[in-house]
Amino acid sequence: MGLREYRQKRRFGVTPEPAGAAAPRGRRAKPLGFVVQKHRASALHYDFRLEWKGVLLSWAVPKGPSLDPTVKRLAMQVEDHPLEYAKFEGVIPEGEYGGGTVMVWDRGTWTPELPDVDAALAKGDLKFTLAGKKLAGSWVLVRTRGGRMAAGGRSAWLLIKHRDAAASDADLETTEPRSVLTKRSLAEIARDEGGDVAKAASGDPPDEIRRLIANPELLVRTTRRKRAVWHSKPKQR
Numbered sequence: 001m002g003l004r005e006y007r008q009k010r011r012f013g014v015t016p017e018p019a020g021a022a023a024p025r026g027r028r029a030k031p032l033g034f035v036v037q038k039h040r041a042s043a044l045h046y047d048f049r050l051e052w053k054g055v056l057l058s059w060a061v062p063k064g065p066s067l068d069p070t071v072k073r074l075a076m077q078v079e080d081h082p083l084e085y086a087k088f089e090g091v092i093p094e095g096e097y098g099g100g101t102v103m104v105w106d107r108g109t110w111t112p113e114l115p116d117v118d119a120a121l122a123k124g125d126l127k128f129t130l131a132g133k134k135l136a137g138s139w140v141l142v143r144t145r146g147g148r149m150a151a152g153g154r155s156a157w158l159l160i161k162h163r164d165a166a167a168s169d170a171d172l173e174t175t176e177p178r179s180v181l182t183k184r185s186l187a188e189i190a191r192d193e194g195g196d197v198a199k200a201a202s203g204d205p206p207d208e209i210r211r212l213i214a215n216p217e218l219l220v221r222t223t224r225r226k227r228a229v230w231h232s233k234p235k236q237r
C-alpha cells in the first residue's frame with residue numbers, strides 16, 4: 001500500500017495528475033471522502049476511490065456503479081492514489097499511463113458499516129454507506145473467490161448496491177453523464193483541456209453526442225475557464 005506504485009507509473013513533468021503529498025497527514029476528524037472518476041482511457045471505465053489512511057483505495061469499474069441491487073459490477077483493485085486525486089478532472093496526455101480524459105463523476109463522503117475497515121478489506125467484504133450527489137445508501141465491495149492475487153497483482157472485486165431507499169433501476173450512464181464539479185461532458189472536458197474530443201465523446205451517452213453534433217459551436221472553446229478545479233494546462237494557441 002502507499003503511493004509507490006502510483007508514482008512509478010507516472011511522469012509528473014508530463015501528466016497533470018498530482019504526485020501526492022510527501023507523507024499522509026495524521027488521522028483526520030473529517031468524514032472520509034469518496035470519488036468516482038469517469039475515465040475514457042484505452043477503454044472507458046469508472047474509477048471508484050475510497051479515502052482510507054491518507055490515500056484513496058482504488059478500483060477500476062469497467063461498467064460503472066449500478067443502483068440496481070441485482071447487478072454485480074466487476075471492480076478491479078488498482079494502486080492507491082493520493083488524496084488530491086479526488087479533485088483531478090482533465091486530460092492525461094496520450095502515451096502516458098491512463099492517457100485520456102478524466103471527469104469527476106461523483107463525490108461525497110463514505111462511512112464503513114463495521115468499524116474495522118482493515119479487517120473488512122483483508123476479508124474481502126467491505127460494507128459501506130455513500131453520501132454523494134449521484135450515489136447514496138448502502139453498498140458492498142466483495143472480493144471474488146480466487147480474486148486475491150500475489151502482491152502487486154490486481155484483485156477482482158464486485159461492487160453491489162444493497163436494497164434500500166437509494167436503490168433504483170435508473171441507468172446512471174444515460175441519466176447522470178456529467179461532471180459533478182463542472183457539469184461538463186467528457187467531450188467538453190477534452191475540448192477545454194486540449195484532449196482528443198472524438199475519443200472522449202465516445203464515452204458520453206448518445207444524447208450528449210447528438211446535442212454536440214447539432215450545435216458544433218459547442219465544440220469550439222471561446223472563453224478560458226476559471227481555474228476552479230485542478231486540471232491540466234490548456235494548449236497554447
Ligand code: MN
Nearest residue numbers: 039047060098
Ligand atoms: Mn482509470
